[in-house]
Amino acid sequence: MKNNSSLSPLQELQQQLAIVRDRVRSVARKLSNGLYLFGPAGTSKTYTVKTTLDDLKLKRPYQYHLGHITSMGLFDLLGECHDRIIVLDDVSELLNSKIALQILLAALGNQPDDTGERIVKYQRQGHDEIVRFTGGIILISNLKLHATPLLDALKSRVQLSMLQPL
Numbered sequence: 001m002k003n004n005s006s007l008s009p010l011q012e013l014q015q016q017l018a019i020v021r022d023r024v025r026s027v028a029r030k031l032s033n034g035l036y037l038f039g040p041a042g043t044s045k046t047y048t049v050k051t052t053l054d055d056l057k058l059k060r061p062y063q064y065h066l067g068h069i070t071s072m073g074l075f076d077l078l079g080e081c082h083d084r085i086i087v088l089d090d091v092s093e094l095l096n097s098k099i100a101l102q103i104l105l106a107a108l109g110n111q112p113d114d115t116g117e118r119i120v121k122y123q124r125q126g127h128d129e130i131v132r133f134t135g136g137i138i139l140i141s142n143l144k145l146h147a148t149p150l151l152d153a154l155k156s157r158v159q160l161s162m163l164q165p166l
Helices: 009-028 045-056 071-080 092-096 098-108 149-155
Strands: 034-038 063-066 085-089 118-124 127-133 136-141 159-162
Touching (some): 009 045, 034 045, 045 136, 063 071, 071 085, 071 098, 071 118, 071 127, 092 098, 098 136, 098 149
Parallel strands (some): 063 085
Antiparallel strands (some): 118 127
């Protein structure tokens, strides 16, 4: 974000945090399927997401996951938390996996009906396993998403927010 000369650095940061909180609330209220929040370490990305979700007092608590997760682990997490907000923090390596990206794309896609269900399939041991995902996904990272066909598809299905204090 460019600094608006009429705003102090603190006001600029408060404005950026307000935008992040609005985008987190939009995922929680099912107005958006997902959010990708990125920026330098120590800029309160995780704190802002978690406190915003805590303040909403959701019927079903959100699921927070920090660190490494495999593609299969992601699929299982979607199944266990199929109707909740899932916060994936510091999982940049997951986005290097084509399988994990395909799972995320299915979970974040839109369906032609009004059920809000996104069908996520994973074939293992000769049969399809299916998750009917109605929740939302918030991804937190220090890294900007690069331009690759799968990451571009991911960008088209989530809101992108950069938290960049001046």
